[in-house]
Amino acid sequence: MKTSATREQIIEAADQLFYQQGFAHTSFSDIAGVIGISRGNFYYHFKSKDEILDAVINERLQNTQDMLDMWEEAASTPAARIRSYIHILLTNRDKIMRYGCPVGTLCGELAKLDHCERTESIRLFDLFRTWLRHQFTQLGHKEDADRLAMHVLAWSQGVATLANAYEDKDFIDQEIQMICTWLEAYTPPAKRPQHSSDALH
Numbered sequence: 284m285k286t287s288a289t290r291e292q293i294i295e296a297a298d299q300l301f302y303q304q305g306f307a308h309t310s311f312s313d314i315a316g317v318i319g320i321s322r323g324n325f326y327y328h329f330k331s332k333d334e335i336l337d338a339v340i341n342e343r344l345q346n347t348q349d350m351l352d353m354w355e356e357a358a359s360t361p362a363a364r365i366r367s368y369i370h371i372l373l374t375n376r377d378k379i380m381r382y383g384c385p386v387g388t389l390c391g392e393l394a395k396l397d398h399c400e401r402t403e404s405i406r407l408f409d410l411f412r413t414w415l416r417h418q419f420t421q422l423g424h425k426e427d428a429d430r431l432a433m434h435v436l437a438w439s440q441g442v443a444t445l446a447n448a449y450e451d452k453d454f455i456d457q458e459i460q461m462i463c464t465w466l467e468a469y470t471p472p473a474k475r476p477q478h479s480s481d482a483l484h
Contacts, residue, residue, distance in 0.1 A: 292318045298339045302385045361421040362470040380450045384443035
């Protein structure tokens, strides 16, 4: 197996385990076991779990940016692009009910641990915040764009937290509908996506 391929497999396995088990409860052995490599081979790539965490956060940042770029290209209106963000709750519904939001759970855990990577993990929220702020600015809400972006972030995080606690998919569906209805009130008619009232399709 090529060195770069092994490193990427370690990062991918660690990313999943940090999400499913938590950073603190994931060991080198757990990660090595998932991909079937020796501890010696593991240490060749990463000397500490903090190094792996840094790599995982950077990988998530890149994947998030790629997703935002894709949404930017795929939708013709800012309202439609914001709806793409809202629908993460639907796309990842099963995982959210079981493990919570991958960004929120990681940031929360690192905050509790007062971990040195806490600030880096918050950059994941910053990406969404900046992108959402840009969309609301395009909708004509320049003065309130950051407040509205934070409101959408807070709403989605609250939904993810309660969906994880209650394991209730109907709750997620209902909240998505409510967020999309709320968004319509901030969307000028000319900028509303086609079929905007059909929030779950």
